[in-house]
Amino acid sequence: MNAARWNERYGAEAYVYGTEPNQFFKEQLDQLAPGRILLPADGEGRNAVYAATQGWEVFAFDQSKAGQEKALALADQQGVTITYDVFDSPQLPYLTAHFDAIALIYAHFQPEIRSIFHRKFAELVRPGGIIILEAFNKGHIPYKQANPSVGGPGNLQVLMSLEELQDDFAGFNLVMGADEVIELAEGDYHRGQGSVVRYIGKKN
């Protein structure tokens, strides 16, 4: 979906993926000492705001202006501060090796720029820092066909695989990589069984 469609979706009053953080992201973040984190494509900010409540210095971006507005409203409501920009290309202004962690939660970029984004994120993590990722994998299409409420891209090229991730994050040690079928209950747009890839990489 392009930025206009995301703006339309996020124009609703409700938070379409809810205001609670993604479960895998929360489980992983809760094991780390707070530092500086980047959340690309963070939509309405549920994960960015959670990280800020846990003491992280939070940077996030998305192509959607409506997402930014809702993320900042959620931060305000929870009494935390986040830096949230509207960016849509891998020409990002952050400093190299600046982040202790980058979290990619259903950050499905268009296939022609996904690897460029991922390789840029790899540069932005400091040595010893980590990437946390959960996304729909290439086995997801039958789950979406059986239950459209689970959401996710319908295009195989936009869905991810562990092999592609390991290629994009070549300078990272695989801490965890798994394809799993999970039950999602995130707002109205991630609801039901989906097929996902979960990845944790630690930079050398």
Ligand SMILES: C[S@@+](CC[C@H](N)C(=O)[O-])C[C@H]1O[C@@H](n2cnc3c(N)ncnc32)[C@H](O)[C@@H]1O
């Ligand atoms: C499924 S939503 C996930 C939102 C958020 N990460 C979450 O889990 O609640 C995917 C997000 O990716 C964003 N996105 C897709 N392509 C993008 C791009 N090129 N630049 C910035 N954001 C992008 C969309 O605007 C959308 O907010």
